Amino acid sequence: MSDALLSLNGVHTHIGPYHILQGVDLEVPRGGVTVLLGRNGAGKTTTLRTIMGLWQASKGTIQFDGTEIQKETTPAIAQREIAFVPEDMGIFTDLTVHENMLLAARNSAIDEERLGWIFGLFPPLKTFWQSAAGNLSGGQKQMLAVARAIIEPRKLILIDEPTKGLAPAIINAMIAALKELKEMQTTILLVEQNFSMARAVGDTVAVMDDGQIVYSGAMAELAADAGLQERLMGLSLEAHQ
Amino acid sequence: MSDSLIKPRIERPSFSQMIEAKAPLLLVPVLMVIGLFAIGSGSTWLTLTAAGLAMGMMIFIMASGLTVIFGLMDVINFGHGAFISLGAFAGFTILGLLGGWIESPSIALNLGAVLLAVAFAMLVTGLAGYGFERLIVKPVYGQHLKQILVTMGGLVVTQQLIYVIWGPDEIVLARPAAFQGSFVVLGAAIEKYRVLAIVIGLALFVAMRLVLNRTRIGLLVRAGVQNGEMVEALGYPIEKLFLAVFMVGCALAGLGGVMWGMYQETITAHMGAEVMISVFIVVIIGGLGSIEGCFIGAMLVGLLTNYTGFLIPKLALVSTILLMGAVLMWRPQGLYPVVKAH
Numbered sequence: 001m002s003d004a005l006l007s008l009n010g011v012h013t014h015i016g017p018y019h020i021l022q023g024v025d026l027e028v029p030r031g032g033v034t035v036l037l038g039r040n041g042a043g044k045t046t047t048l049r050t051i052m053g054l055w056q057a058s059k060g061t062i063q064f065d066g067t068e069i070q071k072e073t074t075p076a077i078a079q080r081e082i083a084f085v086p087e088d089m090g091i092f093t094d095l096t097v098h099e100n101m102l103l104a105a106r107n108s109a110i111d112e113e114r115l116g117w118i119f120g121l122f123p124p125l126k127t128f129w130q131s132a133a134g135n136l137s138g139g140q141k142q143m144l145a146v147a148r149a150i151i152e153p154r155k156l157i158l159i160d161e162p163t164k165g166l167a168p169a170i171i172n173a174m175i176a177a178l179k180e181l182k183e184m185q186t187t188i189l190l191v192e193q194n195f196s197m198a199r200a201v202g203d204t205v206a207v208m209d210d211g212q213i214v215y216s217g218a219m220a221e222l223a224a225d226a227g228l229q230e231r232l233m234g235l236s237l238e239a240h241q
Numbered sequence: 242m243s244d245s246l247i248k249p250r251i252e253r254p255s256f257s258q259m260i261e262a263k264a265p266l267l268l269v270p271v272l273m274v275i276g277l278f279a280i281g282s283g284s285t286w287l288t289l290t291a292a293g294l295a296m297g298m299m300i301f302i303m304a305s306g307l308t309v310i311f312g313l314m315d316v317i318n319f320g321h322g323a324f325i326s327l328g329a330f331a332g333f334t335i336l337g338l339l340g341g342w343i344e345s346p347s348i349a350l351n352l353g354a355v356l357l358a359v360a361f362a363m364l365v366t367g368l369a370g371y372g373f374e375r376l377i378v379k380p381v382y383g384q385h386l387k388q389i390l391v392t393m394g395g396l397v398v399t400q401q402l403i404y405v406i407w408g409p410d411e412i413v414l415a416r417p418a419a420f421q422g423s424f425v426v427l428g429a430a431i432e433k434y435r436v437l438a439i440v441i442g443l444a445l446f447v448a449m450r451l452v453l454n455r456t457r458i459g460l461l462v463r464a465g466v467q468n469g470e471m472v473e474a475l476g477y478p479i480e481k482l483f484l485a486v487f488m489v490g491c492a493l494a495g496l497g498g499v500m501w502g503m504y505q506e507t508i509t510a511h512m513g514a515e516v517m518i519s520v521f522i523v524v525i526i527g528g529l530g531s532i533e534g535c536f537i538g539a540m541l542v543g544l545l546t547n548y549t550g551f552l553i554p555k556l557a558l559v560s561t562i563l564l565m566g567a568v569l570m571w572r573p574q575g576l577y578p579v580v581k582a583h
Contacts, residue, residue, distance in 0.1 A: 050472055078476035089472035092464045094579070102457075103464055106476050148475075 004063075005156055006032040006051070011060035011070070013050045020046045020209035023060065028156070029235035031185040033178060034218060035198040037097075044191040045087055047208070048158045051189075052084050053077045065155065084151035087191075088162040091141050093134030097125055100133050104148035105180075106192045111152070118147045119238045121177045139170035146177060153217075157181070160191045177198050199223045265576040269540045276548040287429035287549045295435030295441055298442025299504060301515065303497030304523040304535050305361045305449060310467040312579050314483050316378055317385055320392035320466025321520065322513030323399035324366045324373075327345025328495025329502035330407050331365040331514060332358035334415050343417045349419035355437075355503075363492040366430030369399075374484055396514060403510040411509050414502045438500055444521020445493075446536050453532065462486060466530050466579050519546075522561050526568045528575025537576055540567075 006028040013021035021043050028034045036044045049055045051062055053074040062070040067179055069077050080085070083104075092100050101110060119126040128136060132146060142162055149157050163171045169219035171194065178201040181188060192198045198205070202219035215222070215232050273290060280286045307321045335358040336343055342354040379393045381387040422433040453459035461482055465472045469479045494513070501516060502508040523542050527534025542561045550557040568576065 052475065054470060073478065075252045075468075075478040076475040077474050078474055086474070090468055090474065092467050092471070094467055095460070095464060099460055099464075102462060103472075103477075106474055227459070 002240075003030055004028055005065060006189065007046070007061075007063045008174060009061045009063070011047075011050060011057045011062060013055050014058045015046070015055060021050060021212050024208075024211070024213055026206055026213055026216070027188050028187060029185050032203035033182055033188045033190055033201045034204045034206065035202035036189065036191045036206050036208060037193070037195075037198060040193075042208040043053070043211040044208055045160055047226070048084070048086075048160050048191060050187070051077075051158060052082070081153075082156040083157045084143045085149050085153040085157070085159040087164065089141050089145040091133045091136075091144055093132065095133055096130050097133055097136070097144055098129050100144055100148055101119060101125075101151050105152045106152075113149065117152065121180065122147055123175065136164055139166050139173075142166060142170065143173065146174065150177075150181065153186075157188045159188060161193060162190070163194045163197050166203060171197060176191065246467065250347040257569035263571075265534070265537055268576075269537060269544070272541060272548075276544065279548065279552055284428035285425060285531035285551070288431060289551055290544065291429070291431045291435050291439070293544035294540065295432075295438040295442075295504070295543070296546060297540040298438050299497060299517070300502045300519050300523055300542060301442055301501060301539035302445055303494055304520045304527075304539060305445070305532060306493035307520060308524045308527060308530055308535045309462070309466075309534065310487055310490040311524065313462055313469070313486050315376075315383065316392075316487075317388050318374065318378070318392045319389055319517075320377070320395035320399065321490075322511075322515075322517040323396045324370065324491040324494035324510070325501065325509050325516060326345075326403055327369055327399060327513075328362035328366045328498030329414070329508040330403055330412075330498075330510075331495065332362040332499035332502060333407075333412060333508060335361045336414065343415060344417060348419045351419035354417055355420075355499075358497050359496055361494040366486045366498070367492035368493025370488040371484065373491065374487040380488065388547030391416050393525040400514070407510075407580075409510070411507050414506055414508050416503050416506065420503075438504065441496075441500065446532070449532055451539075455468050458482075491570075519561060522565050526565050526575055528572075529579040530579035531575065534575055534577035 001054055006026075008024050008026040011021050011024040012019070022052060024047055026034075026036075026042070026047070036047065038044050046055060050057050050070075051064075053069070053072055053076075057070045059068070061068050064077075064080060067080075069080065084090075092103070095103075101115075105111070110166040122140075124136070124140045125143055127230065128140065132143065135143065146159065146162060149159070162174050166174070175197055178188065180188070182201065182203075188201075190198070190201065204215050205215075205217065205219045205222050207215040207222075208233075216230075222232075277283070277286045280289065282492055303321075305324055307318060307323075310316055310321075336354060339357065341352040342350040345351065373395055377391050378388070381391055409548065416434055421435055423430045423432045425431075451459075452459065453463055460475055461472060465479055465482055472482075473479050498508075498513060505512070519542055523535055523538040526538035526541065527536070541564060545560050545564055546557060549560040572578070
């Protein structure tokens with residue numbers, strides 16, 4: 001039996017007249033980081049949104065922890081202990097940092113010990129705890145988006161391009177945070193275009209093209225094989241580090 | 242990660258930005274001062290100001306539900322006026338049953354009658370709102386043109402139902418004895434009912450702010466106004482929140498209907514549709530979805546209507562439209578626009 005926490009089998013997604021996902025097969029093993037790579041428009045974001053139920057799969061099955069979830073509503077999926085960090089971060093800009101975190105901690109009050117750990121990962125959140133989130137810089141907003149996803153232990157965290165447009169120092173902070181989460185055996189499905197980031201944190205990798213998974217395997221294998229990168233993505237990932 | 246890697250830096254607003262942000266708060270006092278100089282007589286100004294604030298509070302009560310519904314659900318509800326009329330008629334029914342209480346010289350009995358009428362009106366309009374949302378609004382979420390058409394249809398149907406139940410004639414809605422007449426303050430005659438309207442309006446505003454800012458439900462509503470999809474992704478079923486907010490919005494319209502009916506002392510099936518022009522102006526001036534903006538907008542509309550009605554009666558009808566135009570030229574999205582994620 002597979003040890004996958006999340007499995008997508010032949011998943012298709014239509015958005016209006018567009019057929020975006022065209023039979024996605026993907027397995028996300030427990031306790032590691034799976035990176036989803038692919039060019040723009042390959043279907044990576046759609047895959048995450050389909051898993052979350054924000055767009056309905058028109059065909060295929062999505063199994064999470066042994067249960068099919070493709071017909072469930074987004075809140076029901078989130079309540080299965082799945083956290084989602086969207087590409088636009090989804091920050092509530094009129095709410096304070098504190099209020100954003102309070103909403104994410106839906107089961108109870110915020111755990112002070114865990115909050116201290118998050119402040120250690122992302123110190124600016126402590127500094128601006130009572131500030132409106134809209135006043136934060138782009139990097140700080142991304143920290144808040146990730147912090148919201150980890151304010152309570154979750155079985156699976158879906159993160160969509162957390163380093164997009166960020167300065168190297170912030171990217172390093174993200175890498176450090178994801179590595180700590182890995183050490184805590186948190187399962188993460190990460191959409192990423194920054195290959196340095198992907199290689200630094202990824203255990204397994206899947207490459208998408210035209211709405212399908214065209215490769216999946218160990219990150220180490222892909223990182224070591226420039227020819228494979230060339231074949232899969234039409235360019236050498238090494239050249240884009 | 243060390244602190245040295247990321248140096249916290251917040252983009253603090255400049256002085257001019259802070260003034261710009263707070264400027265709407267000055268509009269009401271500035272208008273009152275202008276009114277004082279234009280009217281000249283202190284006692285007349287006081288009477289008109291009390292009337293304006295009372296009118297503004299009642300419009301705020303009716304508009305607050307509409308603005309929250311729009312802000313959270315992105316629904317343009319042209320049927321909101323139906324709940325104002327329905328609330329007035331439901332309140333009338335209770336006041337009719339409590340005729341003895343209304344005519345009694347006891348303030349307690351008078352207040353009791355008003356409170357029961359208001360409670361019944363809010364119950365009826367809240368439940369009607371449930372049916373309205375499920376049957377009429379839910380199928381057209383995200384489709385503004387259809388929303389306008391079907392909610393207008395809902396308004397017409399509700400008006401016809403009022404004709405069926407209460408008849409087509411204008412009905413006199415008597416105020417309880419304790420709220421009839423006026424008293425004199427600093428030489429100015431101030432109607433007792435207007436004081437009651439101001440008290441209820443202020444209480445509602447404070448209560449709404451407390452609920453929105455101090456409770457988890459309020460936090461969810463504020464978050465949902467900005468980004469409903471993310472609220473769902475955090476695990477909260479926003480559809481239930483939509484329904485609850487719609488019902489509360491309709492109940493507030495019902496409360497406003499009772500208050501407005503007693504203010505006008507007559508009620509008709511189309512009274513809600515008539516007052517909706519002022520309600521929409523207030524919601525637009527305030528910024529769609531903003532309670533604070535709605536409150537300030539309502540005060541401005543109430544005061545301006547009364548001042549111009551006294552100074553230049555012919556201008557009274559268009560003064561609020563001119564006000565709306567001026568505000569939109571200054572702030573195209575209203576006084577306190579709600580920032581939406583999408």
